Amino acid sequence: MSKSIVNVLMAEQLISDNVHSKYTRKIFNGSLDGPSQEIILIVTKFKCKEISCNQKIFTERFSFINPCAHLPNNIIEIIKLLGLSTSAxxxxxxxxxxxxxxxxxxxxxxxxxxxxxxxxxxxxxxNIGVDDFAFRKGKNYCTLICDLDKRKVLQILPGRSKNDLLEWLKNHPQIKLVSRDGSITYTSAIEEVLPKAKQVSDKFHLIKNLLDAISNM
Structure with missing residues (x-):
């Protein structure tokens, strides 16, 4: 074992009590346990004692919340369960x-x-639903594909181009119905791969088109 590896292993075992600074984190616990709670957590930063270590400053970690998170792990697990069981x-x-x-x-x-x-x-x-969404408004658009019958997310594609959807549809020839927005891009991909699949407008755009038609009367 090389000397450098030994030094790294020894550094991992060192416990530092050399405080660098402290800062506060806000944690929102909602009202799952009674009244709505906002927890102020005082977090300590420590200096590493090992000279050869590249990481000079270490931040205190907690088992009940991930670094930089604002919600405790138990609430995140509830959110995941609800998201997978119903819809976002x-x-x-x-x-x-x-x-x-x-x-x-x-x-x-x-x-x-x-x-x-x-x-x-x-x-x-x-039966599937296809729509686009943005992780940041106006930027980083993706394509969301859902199971219309079970109301569950099937896939999140990294873009909203024709090829993104087209490649995914090729692996699912059993699809009979697609609910979508008015995107020509999505329409073209569906017609090319699944020419026999029925395409319908999703509820949001159907109502929007109805209201637009009424307002123009």
Whole structure:
């Protein structure tokens, strides 16, 4: 074993009591345990004692919350469970009732970080919904594909181009119905890969088109 590796292993075992600084973190616990709570956590930063260590400053870690997070791990697990069981929109509304304001986009990002083998997808789905969304408003657009019958997320594609959707559809020839927005890009991909699949307008755009037609009368 080389001397450098030995030094690294020894450095991992050192416990530093040399305080560098302290700062506060706000943690929102909502009202899951009674009254709505906002916890102020005092976090300590330490200086590393090992001269050869590249990381000079270390921040205190806690078992109940991840670094930089504003919500405890137990609440994150509830959000994941609700998001997988219902939808991101419904999960957002439910959490709001408990004093925790979290957007459906944030919930989708949280679910997107789950291991692929954790989200069990029923390969027999035949009716899907396709729509685009942005992780940041006006930027970083993706394509969201859902099982319309079970109201579960099937896939989040990294873009919203024709090829993004086209390649995914090729692996699912059993699809019979697609609910989508008015995107010509999505329409073209569906017609090319699944010419026999029925395409319908999603509820949001159907109502929007109806209201536009009424207002122009």
């Amino acid at each position: 929109e419904k999960a957002s509304r439910i959490m709001c009732k408990f004093g925790i304001n979290i957007s459906h986009d944030t919930i989708i990002r949280t679910l997107g970080k789950l291991p692929e083998d954790l989200i069990k997808v029923d390969k027999t789905f035949t």
